[in-house]
Amino acid sequence: MALPELQAAKTLPDAWDYKGRPAVRATTGGWVSAAMILGVEACERLTTLSIVVNLVTYLTGVMHFGNATSANTVTNFLGTSFMLCLLGGFVADSFLGRYLTIAIFTAVQATGVTILAISTAVHGLQPPKCTPESGQCEKASGIQVGILYLALYLTALGTGGLKSSVSGFGSDQFDETDKEERGQMGKFFNWFFFFINIGSLAAVTVMVYIQDNLGRRWGYGIVACAIVIGWTTFLSGTKRYRFKKLMGSPLTQIASVFVAAWRKRSAELPEDPSLLFDADDIEMTGVNSKKKKQKLPHSKQFRFLDKAAIKDAAVSVKVNKWRLATVTDVEEVKMVIRMLPIWATTILFWTVYAQMTTMSVSQATTMNRHIGKSFEIPAASLTLFFVASILATVPIYDKIIAPIAKRVLKNPHGLTPLQQVGVGLVLAILSMIASALTEIKRLNVARSHGLVDDPSKVVPLTVFWLAPQFLLVGSGEAITYMGQLNFFLKECPKGMKTMSTGLFLSTLSLGFFFSSSLVTIVHAITGDKHPWIADNLNQGKLYNFYWLLAILSVLNFGLFLVGARWYVYKEQRLAAEGIELEEDDFVGHA
Numbered sequence: 001m002a003l004p005e006l007q008a009a010k011t012l013p014d015a016w017d018y019k020g021r022p023a024v025r026a027t028t029g030g031w032v033s034a035a036m037i038l039g040v041e042a043c044e045r046l047t048t049l050s051i052v053v054n055l056v057t058y059l060t061g062v063m064h065f066g067n068a069t070s071a072n073t074v075t076n077f078l079g080t081s082f083m084l085c086l087l088g089g090f091v092a093d094s095f096l097g098r099y100l101t102i103a104i105f106t107a108v109q110a111t112g113v114t115i116l117a118i119s120t121a122v123h124g125l126q127p128p129k130c131t132p133e134s135g136q137c138e139k140a141s142g143i144q145v146g147i148l149y150l151a152l153y154l155t156a157l158g159t160g161g162l163k164s165s166v167s168g169f170g171s172d173q174f175d176e177t178d179k180e181e182r183g184q185m186g187k188f189f190n191w192f193f194f195f196i197n198i199g200s201l202a203a204v205t206v207m208v209y210i211q212d213n214l215g216r217r218w219g220y221g222i223v224a225c226a227i228v229i230g231w232t233t234f235l236s237g238t239k240r241y242r243f244k245k246l247m248g249s250p251l252t253q254i255a256s257v258f259v260a261a262w263r264k265r266s267a268e269l270p271e272d273p274s275l276l277f278d279a280d281d282i283e284m285t286g287v288n289s290k291k292k293k294q295k296l297p298h299s300k301q302f303r304f305l306d307k308a309a310i311k312d313a314a315v316s317v318k319v320n321k322w323r324l325a326t327v328t329d330v331e332e333v334k335m336v337i338r339m340l341p342i343w344a345t346t347i348l349f350w351t352v353y354a355q356m357t358t359m360s361v362s363q364a365t366t367m368n369r370h371i372g373k374s375f376e377i378p379a380a381s382l383t384l385f386f387v388a389s390i391l392a393t394v395p396i397y398d399k400i401i402a403p404i405a406k407r408v409l410k411n412p413h414g415l416t417p418l419q420q421v422g423v424g425l426v427l428a429i430l431s432m433i434a435s436a437l438t439e440i441k442r443l444n445v446a447r448s449h450g451l452v453d454d455p456s457k458v459v460p461l462t463v464f465w466l467a468p469q470f471l472l473v474g475s476g477e478a479i480t481y482m483g484q485l486n487f488f489l490k491e492c493p494k495g496m497k498t499m500s501t502g503l504f505l506s507t508l509s510l511g512f513f514f515s516s517s518l519v520t521i522v523h524a525i526t527g528d529k530h531p532w533i534a535d536n537l538n539q540g541k542l543y544n545f546y547w548l549l550a551i552l553s554v555l556n557f558g559l560f561l562v563g564a565r566w567y568v569y570k571e572q573r574l575a576a577e578g579i580e581l582e583e584d585d586f587v588g589h590a
Contacts, residue, residue, distance in 0.1 A: 012175055015242040029173040029242040030181070034188050036237035037170040038195045040106060040162070043230030045199030047113055047223040048159050050207040051152075052078060054380035056361045058120075058216060063148065064127055064137040066535045068523040071358035072516040077152050078354065079512030084160025086502040091161070093249040098169035099241060101161055106231040109158020113224040116151035119144075121217035164502070167192060172244050197391055204383040212378040250493075256321045257333045260308035263323060267310050273298035276309040278327040296331035297574075301338070305330050332493035335570065336503075339491055341563035343503055346421060348556040349480050350511025351518065352428040352549055355435065356386055356473050358515070359533075359542060360466055363442065366455065366537055367463040377463065385467050389474030397479060417490065418564045420483025425560055427476030429553045435469040436546035446538045455536040491570050522548070 011022035015029070023029065052074060059070035092101040119125040125147050130137040140148075170192060174185035211219030270276065276298065298306070308325040321329075364379035371377060402414030409415070415423065445461045446452055484504050492500030519533060522545055526532045534540030 012242065015172070015175070015244060018238050018241065018243065023242045025175070025178075028240055029175070031184065033173040033237055033240045033242070034170050034191075036233050036240075037102075037166060037173070038188075038191060040102065040230040040234040041166045041170075041192065042195040042199045043226045044106070044109065044159060044162050044166070045196050046203050046207070047109065047227045048081065048155070049200050049203035050211075050219065050223045051113070051116070051155065052357055053204050053361070053383050054208050054211050054219075054378070056358055057212075057365060057379055060362070060365075060535075062120075062126055062216070063140045063144070064130070065140075067359075067362050067537065067540075068519050068533045071362070071519050071533070073152075074358050075354045075512040075515040075519075077156055078357075079509045079516070080153060081156040081159040081163075082505045082509035082512070084157055085164040085505045085509075086160075088161035088164030089502045090249045090251055092165045092168075093246060094252070095246075097243065097246055098165040098172065099238075099243060101165045102169060103231070103235060105158045105161025106227065106234065107158070109155050109162060110224065110227045110231055112151050112154030112156075112158055113220060113227055115147065115154065117217060117220035117224045119147050119151055120215070120220055163505070167501075169241075173242055193394075197387060200387045201384075204381055204387055208378045208380045212380075253321075253329060254333050254336065257305060257308045257325045257330055259322050260325050261305050261330075264307040264310050265304075267307055269303065269306055269310065273306075273327070275311070276306060276327050277311045277324055278309070296328045298327050299331060299334060299573075302334050305333060335491065335493050338567065339488070339503070342418065342421070342487065342560070342567060343507060345556055345560035345563055346425075346480065346484055346507045347510045347514060348553055349425055349428045349476065350508045351515045352432060352511075352553060353473055353477060353508075354512050354515040355432075355546075355549070356383060356470060359545070360435065360469060362537060363439065363542070364463050364466055366446075366459050367442065367461050367465070368458055369463045379463075382463060382466055382470060385470035386474040386477075389471040390478045393475045393478035394482075397482070415483075416569075417483045417487035418567065420479050421487065422483075422557075422560065422564065424476040424480025424483060425553065425557045427472050427479070429550055429557065431469045431472035431476065432546050432550035432553060434472060436543040436550065438465050438469065439543040439546060441465060443538065443543070452538045453536075455538055459538070518548075519545075 010026065011024055012029075013022070015023040017023045017028055055074050055077070056067075056070045059065040059073055060067060065073065088101055088105060092098050096104070125144050127138045127140045127144060170188055171185055174181040174188065176182050176185065207219055207223060210222065278295070306327075309327050309330050310324075312324060360382065361379050364382045369377040369379065397414075405414035405419075406412060409419075442459055442461055442465070446459045449460060451457050451459055484507065485501075488500040488504045492503070522532050526541075530541070531539070532541045532544045
């Protein structure tokens with residue numbers, strides 16, 4: 001083999017090292033690089049969840065927020081974190097690349113958590129403790145609340161940027177064209193899911209226990225150190241990483257199609273779709289395409305967008321994408337639009353999910369949490385049931401449910417992605433019914449023991465009554481998560497994988513924001529005389545809030561069924577046109 005050929009065999013054609021040279025297969029990428037990336041993701045999960053699962057008790061017990069305000073603060077923090085994944089993905093695809101995005105936003109997250117740790121250690125940054133005699137609690141000052149929000153939203157910004165790129169950068173360390181490395185890539189995502197849940201498990205057990213028994217300053221201080229260690233470890237692998245060139249954000253393509261269609265809104269569409277501008281025209285004019293796309297057939301839906309592909313008087317060598325798009329570009333945007341009804345009807349699941357880190361934790365603080373005479377379970381550690389049910393559901397689905405579904409439904413993959421989401425939505429309904437019934441039981445016990453006006457006393461009802469709602473939502477999350485991720489990755493156009501993950505994560509974000517809005521509306525309507533969400537839960541009617549969510553979930557499920565029945569999978573649509581679907585990019589590129 002000649003020297004140039006030998007050199008080419010040792011390097012990768014589409015990956016570069018940190019100096020911009022072709023990446024050498026033997027000294028870059030692989031498991032060593034992937035392990036450093038897994039480390040920073042595990043630290044991110046540990047940090048974020050350590051804050052989230054126990055934040056309600058800190059806001060009510062230390063900062064003296066009301067239950068409704070505390071719940072909204074938590075859900076707004078979570079919603080912002082996931083919404084900022086869209087920003088992080090756009091920045092990574094268009095400007096910084098995945099490596100720099102992870103490095104910069106991890107530093108931002110570390111800064112936010114450090115400020116949070118300091119705010120819990122410095123007494124002047126918290127209001128004075130409540131006076132037992134009068135029962136009066138001084139509210140947090142503007143400066144104290146401002147420092148808290150600064151810490152939380154810096155953390156949210158860092159989390160959003162980091163989460164948007166970490167899985168994709170991990171997949172970049174493996175070469176898809178190499179059979180062995182392609183197999184390793186699949187294992188990487190198994191380990192990625194494992195490390196996420198290990199971080200979650202440590203957060204809801206060890207870190208919550210430290211926060212409740214040693215103090216918040218220790219709990220938040222430890223996770224601040226953890227994210228700094230993860231960041232340092234990530235940076236130490238710089239010389240070993242493989243880097244990919246920026247491909248640009250798919251959001252730009254969507255925007256350009258809409259702009260081009262709007263500019264030609266008065267133009268007449270040709271009766272023959274073959275007269276529209278398409279990929280063949282690009283090849284004829286000699287325009288270079290940055291990324292190869294599968295040519296898609298014209299469809300009759302959303303015909304307004306077809307105007308973006310109406311040819312100008314003469315197609316120049318340099319095509320302005322803001323004035324002219326190919327039929328394939330237009331059809332890819334149509335694919336995204338077709339997904340929106342499913343996207344919209346999965347939002348409410350995450351509103352239900354939000355209750356497990358807010359209202360359910362508030363319930364737990366009022367109940368008997370002792371195991372034996374000495375050990376008391378931290379209220380936030382009830383989310384252990386949640387994490388355990390997620391870890392249990394995945395193998396149960398894989399080994400039991402999927403094989404049965406294959407035989408019954410005659411589907412080689414078991415449940416389809418939309419069927420998986422449907423099962424998750426049903427479990428969400430059942431969880432809210434269980435939550436309402438448990439709250440009615442808790443209030444009856446509180447009344448029978450004369451504890452309605454004394455929130456400081458423990459209601460003599462074991463906290464394990466809350467287990468069913470955690471288990472149902474946890475199982476629902478595992479199945480819904482798998483279904484959503486599978487749906488968005490498979491149905492989104494090739495080359496839009498980053499955006500498809502952003503769409504998926506935006507359902508989480510909007511679910512949390514909707515929870516905040518719903519709590520605010522309910523609190524405003526029910527007022528202080530007959531509140532559903534009272535600061536003293538024994539005087540409230542939290543069960544009505546759960547019933548409301550159950551009813552909304554039933555209505556949402558009905559809309560989901562309509563959308564699922566209307567939706568036709570991409571593979572089936574192309575097969576009807578006699579076109580075989582090209583193999584999509586590996587899901588890791590999300």
